[in-house]
Amino acid sequence: MKKFIYIFTILLVASCMPNKKNSNEINIYSQRHYNVDEIQYENFEKLTGIKVNVTKANADELIQRMKNEGNNSPADLFITVDVGKLWQGGEMGLFQKFEDESVFNNIDPQLLDNNGYWVPLTYRSRVIVYSNERVEKNELSTYEDLSNDKWKGRLLVRSSSNAYNQALMSSLVENLGSEETTKWSESVVANFARNPKGNDRDQVKAIAAGQGDLAIVNSYYIGLLLSSEKEEEINAGKAVSVFFPNQGEGERGAHINVSGIALTKNAPNKENAIKLIKYLNTVKAQETYVNNSYEYSVNPNVKPDEIVQAWGEFKKDPVDLNSLGTNRNEAIRIFDKTGWK
Numbered sequence: 001m002k003k004f005i006y007i008f009t010i011l012l013v014a015s016c017m018p019n020k021k022n023s024n025e026i027n028i029y030s031q032r033h034y035n036v037d038e039i040q041y042e043n044f045e046k047l048t049g050i051k052v053n054v055t056k057a058n059a060d061e062l063i064q065r066m067k068n069e070g071n072n073s074p075a076d077l078f079i080t081v082d083v084g085k086l087w088q089g090g091e092m093g094l095f096q097k098f099e100d101e102s103v104f105n106n107i108d109p110q111l112l113d114n115n116g117y118w119v120p121l122t123y124r125s126r127v128i129v130y131s132n133e134r135v136e137k138n139e140l141s142t143y144e145d146l147s148n149d150k151w152k153g154r155l156l157v158r159s160s161s162n163a164y165n166q167a168l169m170s171s172l173v174e175n176l177g178s179e180e181t182t183k184w185s186e187s188v189v190a191n192f193a194r195n196p197k198g199n200d201r202d203q204v205k206a207i208a209a210g211q212g213d214l215a216i217v218n219s220y221y222i223g224l225l226l227s228s229e230k231e232e233e234i235n236a237g238k239a240v241s242v243f244f245p246n247q248g249e250g251e252r253g254a255h256i257n258v259s260g261i262a263l264t265k266n267a268p269n270k271e272n273a274i275k276l277i278k279y280l281n282t283v284k285a286q287e288t289y290v291n292n293s294y295e296y297s298v299n300p301n302v303k304p305d306e307i308v309q310a311w312g313e314f315k316k317d318p319v320d321l322n323s324l325g326t327n328r329n330e331a332i333r334i335f336d337k338t339g340w341k
Contacts, residue, residue: 023269025051026276029062030079032259036292043288044279050272059085059163066094066264076267077276079121081259082163084170087325090117095262103277107298111258114320120258121280122295125314126168127254129222129240130214131207142246143172143255146216147187155188156203156212159196160335164218164257167324169331171255174323178330185338196341201225201233208239215240218257223294223307244314253315257324259295 030037033056041052057065059080066073066089078095080086089095090113097116098104104112104119111120128140139150146155158165172181193212203215204225225237244254261280267273279285286297290305303309334340 023272024049025053026076026269026272027074028052028054028077028079029066029075030054030056030077031059031062031081031085032056032079034293036289039292040280040285040288043285044276047279048272048275050275052276063089063092063094067092071266073264073266074268075264076269076273078262078264079259081257082167082324083118083258083260083321084163084167084325084328086113086118086260086262087115087322088328089262090115091325094265096265096267098263098274100274103274103281106281106283106301108300110316110318111298111321113260114322118260118262119277119281120260120298122286122289122293123256123258123298124295125219125244125254125256125316126164126216127219128214128243128245129204129207129217130243132239132241134213137241137243140214140243140245141248142251143168144176144184145245146191147184149187149191151191151214153191153193154213155191156193156206156215157196158198158200158203160332160340164200165216166328166331166335167257168216168255169334170324170327171317171319173327173330173334174319175252175317178334181331182334182338185334185340189338189340201236204240205232205236208236219296219308219311220294223305226307227294242311244311246317247315251315252319253317256316256321258298258321 041054044050045052059082062078063085066075066078078089095117107120111123130140169181172184200217200221203217204221206212207215219242222237222242225233228234246252246254261277263270263273281299283299283302286299286302289295290297290302294305294308296304
């Protein structure tokens with residue numbers, strides 16, 4: 001009788017435990033805050049019947065949360081807009097490598113993680129935008145040239161605490177070395193039109209308002225301004241032109257960064273998570289990204305939105321994207337040393 005009761009208890013407990021294979025949901029920790037993401041998840045739910053639950057916060061908060069939750073974390077996927085944070089999560093042991101290499105299909109090899117911990121979803125370039133009234137295109141050339149005295153009191157950019165600027169500085173450390181990058185940063189700071197503040201949109205609006213003549217911003221923000229329903233934002237977008245630096249013969253190309261997705265170490269809904277990753281890199285989903293967020297597709301066969309196409313094609317810096325993480329502490333040290341607030 002005791003043996004029967006014991007076996008019955010084991011079966012009862014087992015029946016109450018969640019069955020990962022029959023799970024009908026995915027839990028995402030995401031830094032992204034764009035409306036296009038909601039569209040993607042709704043389309044995926046309609047297609048598969050799998051419910052997508054999203055917890056949003058900044059990348060550092062989500063990384064710390066996963067670390068604190070440990071093996072009990074409900075997160076299946078982590079999404080962020082910066083390779084540096086993806087590299088950090090991998091280094092902390094928060095992610096698992098992809099056993100199913102088909103998740104890498106149809107992705108530009110230059111955009112892949114050499115360590116196999118994350119998959120890119122979209123990419124963008126950190127470009128120079130300039131006043132159509134006060135700057136001639138032929139005055140522009142490279143990121144390095146932003147240190148030229150001719151830009152004194154004319155350059156706008158957001159603060160050094162921003163991950164996009166930290167990624168750009170990390171790429172400069174990789175390409176130029178710490179000493180040259182420090183000299184560059186000192187001269188760039190001397191060229192600021194004002195103390196760094198606001199987001200990338202604000203830098204463009206400041207050019208339109210005559211507070212500066214050129215700015216460093218992510219490419220997709222110009223698409224968002226030009227497609228806005230607000231007249232002020234449309235006018236700001238029309239007041240500037242986009243310039244991709246370092247495009248000359250023998251030059252490395254413009255800096256890029258990705259939004260990427262990683263599978264957590266103990267993903268409770270791993271099978272469903274893999275399905276979502278594969279879906280997000282289909283042609284349909286990639287077209288949804290580029291036509292709503294004005295980012296670039298990681299699939300070479302998917303063209304940018306018409307607004308973005310008008311800027312022309314550009315050469316991308318071929319540096320290992322994980323260097324945007326490995327050089328991050330050095331980049332922050334340079335920001336601090338050179339007074340980039």
